Amino acid sequence: MTTWARGRLAAAASGLALVLVAAGCTATDPGNNAGAFGAQSRDNPNSVVLAAPEPGIGLIDGNAEDMALEASQAFFEKAPAVVVLGNDGEQEAAAGQARELGVPLLVAPGDASQPTDFATELERLGARTLIAHGSLPESLAGDLDVVDGAAPDADLPDIDPAAVPSESGFAVVARSGDKEAEEVGPALATAQAAGADLHSMESPDPRDAQNQEFFQSHADADLYAIGNGFGKAEDFSALAATAAGGKQLPGGGQIVFPDRRMVALYGTPGTGSLGLLGEQDVDGAIKLAKKYAAKYQPHSKEKVQPAFEIIATVASASAGKDGNYSSYVPVEKIEPWVKAAQREGVYVVLDLQPGRNDFLTQAKHYEKLLSYPNVGIAYDPEWRLKPGQRHMVQIGSVDAAELNRANAWLAEFTRKHRLPQKVVILHQFSLSMIRDRSTLDTSHPELAMVLHADGHGTPGMKMETWKHLRRDLPDGIRMAWKNFIDEDTPTFTPEQTYDIDPKPWFVSYQ
Structure with a gap:
């Protein structure tokens, strides 16, 4: 995993704060008693507390287990329970339960003999209950309560959810596709459990027509990118700021070709x-340029500009x-x-x-x-x-x-x-x-x-x-x-040229 230099990226005009979830960093201040959205007090042991956005730029590029841990660190300060996906568990069911309860979804470590990061995260969250989907190694739970989350009559703990407003204040983007969904799914479920808006990107470029509207509409949100396939964090951050800013090419869009x-x-x-350009004034040149473009349009499925x-x-x-x-x-x-x-x-x-x-x-x-x-x-x-x-x-x-x-x-x-x-x-x-x-x-x-x-x-x-x-x-x-x-x-002729x-x-x- 790669960790990038600290420092919030702000888009000057739009106010966009782009934060790629940083590997190995905890998005919480021990002295802060409230999360990003004014969540409940720490005093209630059953209360979920959301984490304030991490002011860093980073990129998660690990496996499902690593990404799930990092998402938990980024979005939650406190959770009395976590949903845990075992090797034979149903990911969709586990993700749905995590979103419904408003708690993180973690992935059981592949090496059960060394669950150090997993145990450290449970301790940080103050978790007392593991809601299991699939079998978990006995050494994983320690002295925590384990509930079978897949059972129809599961005795789930009484959880006091975080207070998440209708407009949560942060958003998450991820690459679309089956492979990405399988790897990134637990981390995305954790983000959604914390109230994030989710956008699936077929193209990794924020300026792409199908992505640009989302970035513009979330220009004032804290934005997280989760998963592989986004390229360099610095490049993605800059392109996201451009998309949110909304400056357009003639005819619309921010990418020249192939449209x-x-x-x-x-x-x-x-x-x-x-x-030819200088043979007339600017109005005449514009008129002539449009005339030439119009002659080419019948021979092109793309717009001729x-x-x-x-x-x-x-x-x-x-x-x-x-x-x-x-x-x-x-x-x-x-x-x-x-x-x-x-x-x-x-x-x-x-x-x-x-x-x-x-x-x-x-x-x-x-x-x-x-x-x-x-x-x-x-x-x-x-x-x-x-x-x-x-x-x-x-x-x-x-x-x-x-x-x-x-x-x-x-x-x-x-x-x-x-x-x-x-x-x-x-x-x-x-x-x-x-x-x-x-x-x-x-x-x-x-x-x-x-x-x-x-x-x-x-x-x-x-x-x-x-x-x-x-x-x-x-x-x-x-x-x-x-x-x-x-x-x-x-x-x-135009036809011969094309x-x-x-x-x-x-x-x-x-």
Whole structure:
């Protein structure tokens, strides 16, 4: 089991406190006479007292026995009796009885000769009765009373339950599926006995459409995740905070793919020579982008979303004052386009042509724009020069390590601001443009990475480039396609573009 650093995680705007049940920690203060919800006094020996939420971040990744113990520690401060599941006991019946009585459900230790943790927990709870489901080793009970909980006429102890309000103040999530339910079932029953709301997650990502509503509706609750399959505690905590915050992509949701595809106009505002986008004002560009997306919709079962790919830094023939052969389009010139696009459900990708600068430096220049939920980024290595190189003389290139640094920063930025997933486009038309491509880090859940086949020419030439770029493409990167209106001979139709295998997730027009 892994224990993570102490410290409550709070979502700034929503107030979400995410607590993954911490292995090996007891969620109780010996000096505190009340549990999380104002439970009964300790003075009543038959009283159940709930535990205050543990201000820690952790993850239970053990077996059913371990998880049941940790759930008991997390949710109960005192219980005069516990339900115990033996090896041959009926788990469903035991869980139902624990929920009905409002007491923990523990699992009998597999090694009955060394029940140290089990005995320690019984002592901590002040339990005097074991309600057994299935046979228990004689050494397990010691001098405690044992009741056969499965018997129809079971003589159950008179238990004074904890005072749990209708809105309990904490919630529990667990992975769905038979295997997870079998392993996690006792711990979940203990959580529900303490009054937790339960949500079963088919996908481990809180931002998934079927999960997001639960996290938003429990934004002010103490939230626990129980079981295996949630990934790293730090990642899950951040994604849960993003889900609870509720910021949405254009068209809804917080995960870019696979529920949408995008069709974009490429270029720079006010500059028609750099692409289709700049040939009209923002209102005209939005109208045209929607028109292009509509042409693709009949050929896609996914929603086709209009988009802009705005060249934010422009490769230049002259070195400029900083000697980097790249100029920044002012933020204040691009921001009105971003705002208008947001209002109209259009996604925006900021394209970087850095010259002798690096991608991370240029990306940071546009922090203000990247803070919008409808803005992603594109790296264009063709325009990334080494010392001594010039545009249009050499084709630029970049090391995967530089892209990894930029993506690590963007992922952390996205996480910090609790933004939905961001599109990250890698432009490429030859393998030499991205050196050591196999080492690209595709592990950031905050980023939706796309490789853009950026070549022009005849259909045969473009398809050869497509096949070449797909070879040995790292997992976690989808494919994108560019249609050149003037340079392609001829330009693919929407139907032809979506007939490419695999169907492109992002298409841009230049």
